[in-house]
Amino acid sequence: MRPSTITDKQLLTQYFDLLSSDEQHKVNRYIRPADQHSGLVTRAFIRCILSHYGDVKPQDWQFGRGFNGKPYLKDSSVSLEFNLSHANDMIVCAVTKSFPLGIDVEYTKRNSDTYKLAPRYFSATEIEALQQFEHAQQPWHFYDYWTLKESYIKACGDGLAIPLNHFSFDLSNRAQVKLSFCAQRNDNPAHWQSWLFEASKDHRMALTVKAPSNQNMTITTRYLTPLAQTTLVEIPL
Numbered sequence: 001m002r003p004s005t006i007t008d009k010q011l012l013t014q015y016f017d018l019l020s021s022d023e024q025h026k027v028n029r030y031i032r033p034a035d036q037h038s039g040l041v042t043r044a045f046i047r048c049i050l051s052h053y054g055d056v057k058p059q060d061w062q063f064g065r066g067f068n069g070k071p072y073l074k075d076s077s078v079s080l081e082f083n084l085s086h087a088n089d090m091i092v093c094a095v096t097k098s099f100p101l102g103i104d105v106e107y108t109k110r111n112s113d114t115y116k117l118a119p120r121y122f123s124a125t126e127i128e129a130l131q132q133f134e135h136a137q138q139p140w141h142f143y144d145y146w147t148l149k150e151s152y153i154k155a156c157g158d159g160l161a162i163p164l165n166h167f168s169f170d171l172s173n174r175a176q177v178k179l180s181f182c183a184q185r186n187d188n189p190a191h192w193q194s195w196l197f198e199a200s201k202d203h204r205m206a207l208t209v210k211a212p213s214n215q216n217m218t219i220t221t222r223y224l225t226p227l228a229q230t231t232l233v234e235i236p237l
């Protein structure tokens with residue numbers, strides 16, 4: 001969803017009422033109105049998405065924080081896994097039943113020196129693949145790898161405790177993203193599936209799910225306005 005589209009004051013008040021007292025306090029602590037708005041809409045968004053898939057009212061979800069701050073549902077009777085990301089007026093949330101997952105969205109026009117970041121964080125094969133593109137195109141393709149890497153470390157729950165050059169993505173066939181690991185990383189590519197998306201003309205998005213490579217997966221994309229409507233959509237938006 002795009003939080004800037006939510007301007008109805010009555011709807012925003014309803015969002016605030018969905019939040020826990022701790023969440024309300026965190027939203028009110030934001031100094032900038034834009035940050036307060038984004039924090040409020042994001043929290044309502046998560047709760048309404050989860051209620052789309054689980055038989056729990058939006059205001060009744062309870063959350064905990066795992067290692068490196070990854071959120072999880074405290075209600076063990078609901079077999080849902082979720083993960084959230086946001087960037088420049090784009091909020092995305094992925095939900096599965098039982099499979100751990102990570103999602104990342106990035107704004108490709110952000111002011112970042114991707115030419116310096118890639119050699120610092122990427123594997124040798126990823127750097128080589130990036131350098132095959134014309135110099136001006138490399139920043140755009142940088143976010144393909146960055147979002148995929150972020151989605152994997154979020155799915156693991158280990159965060160940046162994992163060196164980003166200890167695993168590598170092969171995008172030679174973008175319809176079938178391949179993941180591999182160096183000797184220091186004790187993991188198996190057959191345990192993971194990853195996808196790369198163009199969420200909008202200015203946003204790259206990646207999803208990684210801890211599911212066997214032979215597990216059939218169906219991805220459904222919806223645009224959700226909390227407490228208003230949910231619509232099936234095609235991306236890019």
